[in-house]
Amino acid sequence: MTVRPVDYPPPFAPSEAIAAPTDPVSQRIEVGVLIVGAGPAGLACAIRLGQLLEDSPETAERLGEVPVAVVEKGKSPGSHLLSGAVVNPRALRRLFRGSPLLDGVPTYGEVHGEAVYLLTKGASLRIPPPPTMRNHGNWIVSVSQLGRFLAEQAEAGGAAVLPETDAQKLLVADGRVQGIRTGDKGLGRDGTPLGAHELGSDIVAKVTVLAEGTQGHLTGAAVDRFGLEGEQPQIWALGVKEVWKVPRPLRHVVHTMGWPLRKRARYGEFGGSFIYPMGDDMVSLGFVAGLEYRDVEFSVHDVLQEFKTHRLVRKILAGGERIAWGAKTITEGGFHALPKRFHAPGLLLAGESAGLVNVPTLKGIHYAVESGIMAAEAAFRSLQRGESPARPGAFASYDDELRASYVLRDLREVRNMRQVFDKGFLVGGALASAMTVTKGKLPPKEFGSEANADRTLIRTDRAARYPKPDGKLTFDKLSSVFLSGNRTRDDQPSHIRIQRRVPRELAELWVNMCPAQVYELGAEDDDGTVHVDVNPSNCVQCGAITAKGGRLTPPEGGSGPEYTLT
Amino acid sequence: MLGKAASLGGDVAGVLLGSGVEGLAHQAGIYGAATVYVADDARLEAPLPQPRVDAIAQLVGEQGIETVLFAQSILAADIAAGLAARLDAGLNWQLTDIAADSGTLVGKQSALGDSVVVDVGWKTTPRIGLFRSGAFDPVERATGQTQIQTFEPELQEFSLAAEMVEQAHAEESGPSIEDANVIVAGGRGLGEPEKFGLLEELAKALGGAVAATRAVVDAGWYPYSTQVGQTGKSVSPTLYIACGISGAIQHKVGMQSSKTIVAINKDPNAPIFEFADLGVVGDLHAIVPKLTELVRARKS
Numbered sequence: 060m061t062v063r064p065v066d067y068p069p070p071f072a073p074s075e076a077i078a079a080p081t082d083p084v085s086q087r088i089e090v091g092v093l094i095v096g097a098g099p100a101g102l103a104c105a106i107r108l109g110q111l112l113e114d115s116p117e118t119a120e121r122l123g124e125v126p127v128a129v130v131e132k133g134k135s136p137g138s139h140l141l142s143g144a145v146v147n148p149r150a151l152r153r154l155f156r157g158s159p160l161l162d163g164v165p166t167y168g169e170v171h172g173e174a175v176y177l178l179t180k181g182a183s184l185r186i187p188p189p190p191t192m193r194n195h196g197n198w199i200v201s202v203s204q205l206g207r208f209l210a211e212q213a214e215a216g217g218a219a220v221l222p223e224t225d226a227q228k229l230l231v232a233d234g235r236v237q238g239i240r241t242g243d244k245g246l247g248r249d250g251t252p253l254g255a256h257e258l259g260s261d262i263v264a265k266v267t268v269l270a271e272g273t274q275g276h277l278t279g280a281a282v283d284r285f286g287l288e289g290e291q292p293q294i295w296a297l298g299v300k301e302v303w304k305v306p307r308p309l310r311h312v313v314h315t316m317g318w319p320l321r322k323r324a325r326y327g328e329f330g331g332s333f334i335y336p337m338g339d340d341m342v343s344l345g346f347v348a349g350l351e352y353r354d355v356e357f358s359v360h361d362v363l364q365e366f367k368t369h370r371l372v373r374k375i376l377a378g379g380e381r382i383a384w385g386a387k388t389i390t391e392g393g394f395h396a397l398p399k400r401f402h403a404p405g406l407l408l409a410g411e412s413a414g415l416v417n418v419p420t421l422k423g424i425h426y427a428v429e430s431g432i433m434a435a436e437a438a439f440r441s442l443q444r445g446e447s448p449a450r451p452g453a454f455a456s457y458d459d460e461l462r463a464s465y466v467l468r469d470l471r472e473v474r475n476m477r478q479v480f481d482k483g484f485l486v487g488g489a490l491a492s493a494m495t496v497t498k499g500k501l502p503p504k505e506f507g508s509e510a511n512a513d514r515t516l517i518r519t520d521r522a523a524r525y526p527k528p529d530g531k532l533t534f535d536k537l538s539s540v541f542l543s544g545n546r547t548r549d550d551q552p553s554h555i556r557i558q559r560r561v562p563r564e565l566a567e568l569w570v571n572m573c574p575a576q577v578y579e580l581g582a583e584d585d586d587g588t589v590h591v592d593v594n595p596s597n598c599v600q601c602g603a604i605t606a607k608g609g610r611l612t613p614p615e616g617g618s619g620p621e622y623t624l625t
Numbered sequence: 626m627l628g629k630a631a632s633l634g635g636d637v638a639g640v641l642l643g644s645g646v647e648g649l650a651h652q653a654g655i656y657g658a659a660t661v662y663v664a665d666d667a668r669l670e671a672p673l674p675q676p677r678v679d680a681i682a683q684l685v686g687e688q689g690i691e692t693v694l695f696a697q698s699i700l701a702a703d704i705a706a707g708l709a710a711r712l713d714a715g716l717n718w719q720l721t722d723i724a725a726d727s728g729t730l731v732g733k734q735s736a737l738g739d740s741v742v743v744d745v746g747w748k749t750t751p752r753i754g755l756f757r758s759g760a761f762d763p764v765e766r767a768t769g770q771t772q773i774q775t776f777e778p779e780l781q782e783f784s785l786a787a788e789m790v791e792q793a794h795a796e797e798s799g800p801s802i803e804d805a806n807v808i809v810a811g812g813r814g815l816g817e818p819e820k821f822g823l824l825e826e827l828a829k830a831l832g833g834a835v836a837a838t839r840a841v842v843d844a845g846w847y848p849y850s851t852q853v854g855q856t857g858k859s860v861s862p863t864l865y866i867a868c869g870i871s872g873a874i875q876h877k878v879g880m881q882s883s884k885t886i887v888a889i890n891k892d893p894n895a896p897i898f899e900f901a902d903l904g905v906v907g908d909l910h911a912i913v914p915k916l917t918e919l920v921r922a923r924k925s
Contacts, residue, residue, distance in 0.1 A: 537873040549839060549856045550849050594843060
């Protein structure tokens with residue numbers, strides 16, 4: 060039997076995440092511009108708005124007591140942020156132009172040297188970095204730390220940053236976005252109120268900016284509601300990373316391709332690793348693999364463990380200790396999967412939730428900041444006297460600016476580079492080189508991609524290759540989740556929507572895919588299907604389940620990982 | 626805790642607040658209090674925090690008391706917080722120990738899911754500390770004379786505004802897992818929910834309580850109130866018997882401060898054997914009933 064995740068859709072309709080305001084008018088929380096997500100995009104938007112409103116007090120006054128608010132589901136800004144990360148500083152320079160704050164951005168310095176390796180099980184071949192992977196002058200950061208810093212600046216600029224606040228529904232009425240509804244707190248597992256129950260609220264705004272990052276819950280609903288689907292389905296990769304304290308400094312950034320992934324196209328294993336120095340005594344390392352993979356035994360968490368046993372990596376980590384862990388999906392559809400428009404009446408989309416990630420260069424944070432700045436400027440223009448953000452097309456200038464900027468120019472150049480790796484590593488590599496040299500003009504053909512959940516499943520003996528956890532170099536999933544700082548309340552309703560009785564292959568796919576051991580195989584029925592047991596409180600909200608046939612929704616505000624170094 | 630306080634040097638006093646409690650004062654003396662302040666007052670009968678905040682705040686002012694230590698309970702936590710606010714004093718909580726370091730008091734506070742112990746101090750007096758229950762063993766100290774001083778607390782009007790309407794106990798046969806000296810805990814290795822009966826029998830024989838791991842609570846085998854671990858309760862009984870528990874770190878952080886840990890598990894590679902004081906590799910379904918029988922026989 061051929062099993063595809065897409066044939067077992069989750070019990071979830073995008074329309075569930077859309078509602079009209081229900082609180083009586085007097086009880087709604089009114090803000091000027093409401094930003095969903097305290098990541099680089101949302102916070103850059105808040106900071107830029109603060110700058111613009113400072114110069115235009117009359118506009119600020121019209122926006123009421125809270126001109127700018129940022130809601131964030133994590134325990135604090137940065138709690139849910141995870142990336143490599145090597146950042147192109149271009150957009151941060153623009154955000155803090157002429158300000159001493161630019162020197163305050165928390166970084167681990169500039170990239171001074173880099174190495175790219177092609178790995179086999181026993182050897183490593185150093186190759187010249189492809190042009191897309193040259194990083195001289197870029198900054199090494201922890202995006203979690205960057206988020207905390209940006210949140211402080213946003214607050215200093217007058218924005219209200221509201222952590223532990225999950226945006227469950229997009230408020231839409233009269234054809235325009237009016238704000239969001241936050242989730243209830245203190246519900247029991249079956250949804251009945253517990254002692255500490257607190258109702259959610261309607262937060263209404265003149266402009267709502269969705270900057271939710273990967274797998275945006277409301278972005279998905281908005282794309283559906285306003286018909287913004289791109290030409291091609293969105294696809295994702297899953298990245299799992301660790302931060303290590305090491306006795307010897309690493310001097311350069313390392314990327315690897317090849318092993319432990321298998322080259323043949325039939326497996327659909329595409330990805331690679333990164334190892335970045337974080338100062339003299341830490342390194343950040345991770346493994347990223349596209350979720351188009353097909354093998355039910357494939358597990359990025361365990362591929363990372365396998366990767367660490369390579370001599371090249373052992374040497375870097377020798378004598379060290381793992382101090383942080385986390386996982387997150389990366390939006391990889393690129394240019395072809397961008398939404399048709401980046402706006403709707405009353406609404407702007409920014410950052411990764413709008414698909415602004417450049418896979419060949421492994422970058423997206425500067426696009427997030429840049430689009431956040433542009434969204435702020437577009438929102439500001441619409442709030443000037445005589446304008447109305449609700450007017451259809453009021454934000455058309457945001458699209459024009461994005462398209463004219465380096466953000467979309469870059470993405471257009473590399474538009475087919477990710478897709479061609481569906482043909483396997485060697486053919487894909489050759490086609491990608493041609494695209495690099497010709498800035499995307501050759502080959503003269505557009506390449507499509509299949510949605511991650513459409514891939515048929517196969518099974519090989521993949522899991523036999525994963526090393527047995529030794530608690531020093533290699534770890535099991537539960538120890539990893541513990542390091543994420545996740546202390547989610549166990550008795551809250553499950554925020555993960557999946558079919559609970561599925562073919563064994565699909566259940567195993569989920570069990571192995573999830574880096575946080577959320578899914579477990581339950582009892583088998585007579586017809587060969589199995590029950591999937593779910594431990595939602597382990598979830599670090601990486602979003603892989605949404606790519607592979609389920610649907611992640613935001614848990615109660617304040618739940619999930621508490622990243623600080625990732 | 627009186628014993629611990631006495632070991633730090635300085636004068637140690639106990640405070641006894643309640644109604645009809647005066648007779649208990651001499652006991653505080655046995656454990657190391659040189660003075661016991663007693664307020665025996667009908668208005669202190671109900672377990673309400675505010676009148677007690679009044680009484681202790683008054684004592685701190687009149688007697689020049691520099692440090693006030695509490696043992697964890699819901700009432701004590703309320704009083705400690707109220708007292709800190711009233712006196713504008715620093716409060717350290719979740720303490721597991723305290724020491725005098727060249728004249729300065731340093732508390733040990735367990736943090737990050739019990740994975741680290743942090744030294745905490747106080748910038749000003751009075752210092753307020755709230756200790757985890759079971760942090761210290763009671764030590765009898767024959768100090769000779771204990772001075773018992775009764776005093777009349779002046780209670781604020783607002784402190785008497787709350788009134789105890791009803792006090793009810795959750796229906797439980799044995800001690801709660803927070804209070805139990807012995808805990809028998811079950812995990813997925815039990816195989817099925819009915820097998821908790823075996824653990825209940827053993828707990829009853831030992832006068833202890835039954836606890837559970839998150840996995841089995843999630844599966845609905847046992848109530849959430851008995852969950853031990855990172856997202857459940859933290860316990861430190863004298864004896865913790867882990868049956869069919871693999872010992873994932875999420876469970877470990879909730880019970881690793883138990884005095885003696887005994888693990889019964891059929892998987893010899895289970896992580897729990899790495900931190901158990903006594904490990905038994907075997908079938909708990911055979912071992913636990915035998916153990917219950919032996920305990921009963923020994924007792925009778």
